[in-house]
Amino acid sequence: MKYNGKKYIKKELLPFFWCPGCGNGIIFAAMTRAMEENNLKKKDIVAVTGIGCWGKADDYLTTHAFHGTHGRAIPVATGVKLANPLLNVFALVGDGDGATIGGNHLIHAARRNIDIIVVMSNNLNYGMTGGQYSGTTPYSSITSTSRTGHVEDGFDVSSLVKSAGAGYVAKTTIANPRMIQKFISKAIKKKYGFRFIEIISICPTHYGKYNKMNNAVGMIKDIKQRTINIKKAEQLSPKELENKIIVGEYNDQNIEGYIQRYRKKINK
Numbered sequence: 001m002k003y004n005g006k007k008y009i010k011k012e013l014l015p016f017f018w019c020p021g022c023g024n025g026i027i028f029a030a031m032t033r034a035m036e037e038n039n040l041k042k043k044d045i046v047a048v049t050g051i052g053c054w055g056k057a058d059d060y061l062t063t064h065a066f067h068g069t070h071g072r073a074i075p076v077a078t079g080v081k082l083a084n085p086l087l088n089v090f091a092l093v094g095d096g097d098g099a100t101i102g103g104n105h106l107i108h109a110a111r112r113n114i115d116i117i118v119v120m121s122n123n124l125n126y127g128m129t130g131g132q133y134s135g136t137t138p139y140s141s142i143t144s145t146s147r148t149g150h151v152e153d154g155f156d157v158s159s160l161v162k163s164a165g166a167g168y169v170a171k172t173t174i175a176n177p178r179m180i181q182k183f184i185s186k187a188i189k190k191k192y193g194f195r196f197i198e199i200i201s202i203c204p205t206h207y208g209k210y211n212k213m214n215n216a217v218g219m220i221k222d223i224k225q226r227t228i229n230i231k232k233a234e235q236l237s238p239k240e241l242e243n244k245i246i247v248g249e250y251n252d253q254n255i256e257g258y259i260q261r262y263r264k265k266i267n268k
Contacts, residue, residue, distance in 0.1 A: 003181075005032025008042065010060050017056050019127075021208075021216025023174035023201030024054050027121050030180035031090075032061075037181070038188045045088045048077040050102065052094035053128045053203075054121035071101030074109045077116045085115065085259050088188065095122040099157050100135035106157075110164035110194050115257040117187045117195045122157065123203040131206025138243075142210040158198045158250045167193030167255040172247045173200040175224045179247070192257035200245055 009032055018024045035045065045063035049055040051070035058065035064087075068076045077091035091098075098106055098120045109116070125143050126132040133143040136154040143150060158171040168190055170183040180199055187195035202208060202219040213219050223245060230248030233241055 003033040003036040005029060005034075005036045008032040008035050008045075008062050010062055013060055016060065018053060019203075019205045021202065021204040021219075022053065022127075023123065023199070023203075024057065024121055026174040026177050027054070027119070027180060027199050027201065028057055028060065030177045031119060031184055034181045034184035034188060037185050040088055040188065044086065045090065046077075046080050047090045047092055048073045048080060049092045050094075050097040051128070052097045052126070053123070054092055054094040055097060055128075057092045071097055071103075071105065073097060074102060074105040074114075074116070074118065077118075078109060078114050081114065081116050082259070089116045091116055091118045093118060093120050094127075094134075095120065095124065095136040095157070096126045096134040099155050099160075103135060103155075106161065107164045110161045110166040110196065112258045113165055113167055113194045113255055115192050115194070115259050117184070118197070119184060120157065120196070120198045121201045122198055123201040123207060124154070125203055125207045127203040127206055131203070131210060141207070144206065144210070158196070161194075161196045161198075162251045165194075165255075166196050166251060167253050167257070168195040169198075169250040170196070170248065170252075171198045171200070171230075171245075171250060173223045173227055173245060174202065175220050175227065176247070183249070190254070192260060193255050194257075 042063045047058045047061050047065045049058045050073035073091045073093050077089045081089040124137050130144050132145040137150050139153050140149040162169045172179040183197045204216045227245045233246045
């Protein structure tokens with residue numbers, strides 16, 4: 001069966017706010033298709049966002065939504081889930097919102113294995129505010145705040161979240177919309193624990209321009225060329241993996257979620 005996710009989209013607000021070529025539309029469409037695939041009722045979904053380009057996603061959803069402050073989507077989503085565990089709670093975060101300003105919340109929500117789904121759009125820079133570097137910007141990249149090349153290494157966010165204790169961690173790119181839908185759909189089906197899906201996206205307006213990448217099509221082709229499956233990556237050396245995007249499921253365990261553990265304690 002094919003899904004279009006249209007019932008979750010406010011058609012009257014289209015076209016999207018995002019710049020031409022931005023990957024967020026691809027992520028948004030795959031996410032709504034995953035919602036439809038799992039037959040989620042709109043009244044049972046809460047999408048929590050912060051500040052940033054991907055933080056505008058809640059504007060277009062027909063579900064419940066909460067638009068918070070920069071870096072605070074995950075703690076707000078945690079509060080919503082604890083208040084009503086029957087809800088399907090999504091935290092929609094960017095790399096700045098989720099891993100830079102919100103990095104501490106990300107780590108501890110993963111450590112607690114909070115029962116929420118986090119969908120991270122990682123475009124490697126602060127797209128909304130002018131293309132400054134973020135916690136995931138690769139070494140040597142040109143940004144508006146690293147004109148001669150970034151001197152830091154970026155976070156490997158999926159590995160970080162796995163190490164922190166999340167039950168489900170997956171990574172893919174906008175070059176593979178079906179994989180985005182597959183991973184989000186699987187996260188919905190798991191029901192419990194911290195479920196984290198990182199999607200490598202593109203920002204032609206800033207990151208692409210500063211780094212002299214041709215256009216959105218060229219940036220997607222570059223992503224495809226550098227993408228490697230996690231199973232194949234395990235057989236390669238660190239040198240061979242330089243500049244590669246490793247996609248797949250980083251962790252897939254049925255670990256008790258925070259709410260399950262909490263209930264056990266209070267019901268003793």
